Amino acid sequence: MRSPRSLKDIQQLNGRLIALNRFLSKVADKTLPFMKVLKDCLQTSRFNWTTEAEAAFQEMKTYICKLPTLATPVPGDSLLLYLSASKTTISAVMMVEREGKQIPIYFISRTLKGPEERYMPLEKLALALVFASRRLRRYFQGHKVILVTDQPLQKVLRKPEQTGRLAKWAVELGEHYLEFKPRTAMKGQILADFLAEVPEDEERELLRWEALEEEEKKREDEAVWKLFTDGASSEEGNGAGITLVSPEGVELTYAIRLDFENTNNTAEYEALLAGMRLAQKMKAKHVEASTDSQLVVKQYQGEYEAKDSIMARYVAKVKETAKAFRTFKLEYIPRGRNRKSDALSKLASVAFDHLAKEVKVEVLTSLSLDTTEVAMIEGSQETWMTPIIKFLRDGTLPEGEWAARKIRVKALQYELIGGGSYTEGRTWVRP
Incomplete structure (x- = not known):
């Protein structure tokens, strides 16, 4: 030639x-x-x-002159997939292991177009995976595909807060039986030629991305949540109002109807405990709580003695719940600075049919002292959540292709919080 x-x-x-x-x-x-x-x-x-x-x-x-011999997979084979991305191209190779050797089945690659060249390194690898799933669709649909990678691609694609193209790609890939496996030593010259997943000149960008993620996690760990609570008890009913403010300034307003006999003091404690439970479910680590009840604050700080047995149990419950946070501070504020929670508690104590749609409303039918919070179902009892929790926690899927595919797709709508599953549309999802 x-x-x-x-x-x-x-x-x-x-x-x-x-x-x-x-x-x-x-x-x-x-x-x-x-x-x-x-x-x-x-x-x-x-x-x-x-x-x-x-x-x-x-x-x-x-x-x-030295083209490799390609293999043809047979039903039941697990296929290995390796990805590579450079500044201008993405590539993938699908392989099957036979007698301890990895033999290629298909090589694919294409050049990046326009804005794709400005993608982050991990986004390019994700694009390579999506491109491979489209181009080699018959293999993805007929076999279990194991993605062998040293990059945190699984973590990126399964982050529920991802939006835009990554979220779209995660949904598209959800239909396939895809497993992630860390890469060990490369076997054979074919993989040696395929080389690194991310070129050296982009490795710095990847490290910068990881550093930014660590910095974001550190800021999240140190961020302080503000909690304002108020309880109300009257002849017309009992209610509690909660305002939880995130470190970014996002307010969560929450009203509770206390559907059992109460006093003003117990309503104040119920409001505080409900607010602390909400902060827990939002994964808050540092909480500064404020209430307009001097009694609650002074009893918690030990300045007032809780002589009544019910009050003593409430104080113990608050102190026990506070251990869930790295730091917890409770202070008194005048009623004038707690107007929103005060209004919510009064509205909930009378009727909550006219509350705005953005206000979350819950009805408690018994004292928080008597209720047991359920974070997860333990023991041998299984529910519809069990396979979703297993998949989100450790990647375990049920037997059967159809059942496994159903869980992979369904799990994309859920996030694992403190051992339990919550849908993205539910109350307890971080804004």
Whole structure:
């Protein structure tokens, strides 16, 4: 095969390489010099065969002389998938293990277009996975695919707070039986040629992304949540109002109808305990709580003695619940600074039919001292949540292709919080 000498020769070369691309590892990378020559030729109407293109051509000739033998998977085979991404291309190779050796089934690759070149390294790998699932759909649908990677791709795709393209890709990939496995030593020359998942010049960007994520996690760990509570008891009924303010300033307003006999003091304690439970479910680590009940504050701080047995139990319950946070501070504020929670408690004590839609309303039918919070179902009893929890916690799927696919798709709508499952549309999801 001689070097191309005209536009027609370049077009014929590209056509032949396309016919062989299943056999060629990272063909998009290897043919970039040819693409540049073809693009320049079309723009200037002049053929200019560069030294870079000649070097790539000679390298391609040598590589084609040693094309690997491809395997055909059989039903029941688990297939291995390796990904690679550079500044301008994404690639994947699907393999099957036979007698301790990994044999390729299919190579695919393509160049990145426009905005795709500005994706973060992990986004490029995610795009490579989506591209592979579309191009090799028959293999993804008929086999269990094990993605072998050293990058935190599983974590990125399964983060419920992801939005935009990553969320869209996560939903698309949810239909496939996809397992993530850490990469160990690469076996054979084929994988050695396939090389790293992320090139060295983008490794710094990946490290920067990880550093930003760690910094965000640190800020989240140190962030303080503000909690305002108030309880009300009258002849018309009993209620509690809660306002929980996130570190970003997002307010969660919450009203509780206390559907059992109460006093003003017990209503204040019920409001505080309900607010602390809400903060727990929002994964708050540092909480500054405020109430307009001096009695509750002074009893909690030990300045007042709780002589009544019910009050003593409430004080003990608050102190026990406070242990769930790294820091918990309770202070007294005048009623004038607690107007929102005060209004909510009074509305809930009378009727909550007219509350605004954004206000969450709950009815408690017994004292918090008598109720037991259920974070998860233990023992041998199983519910519809059990397979979802197992998949979110450790990736375990039920037997049967249809049942496993159903759980993979359904689990995308849930987040694991403190051992339990909550839908994204429910109250206890971080805003």
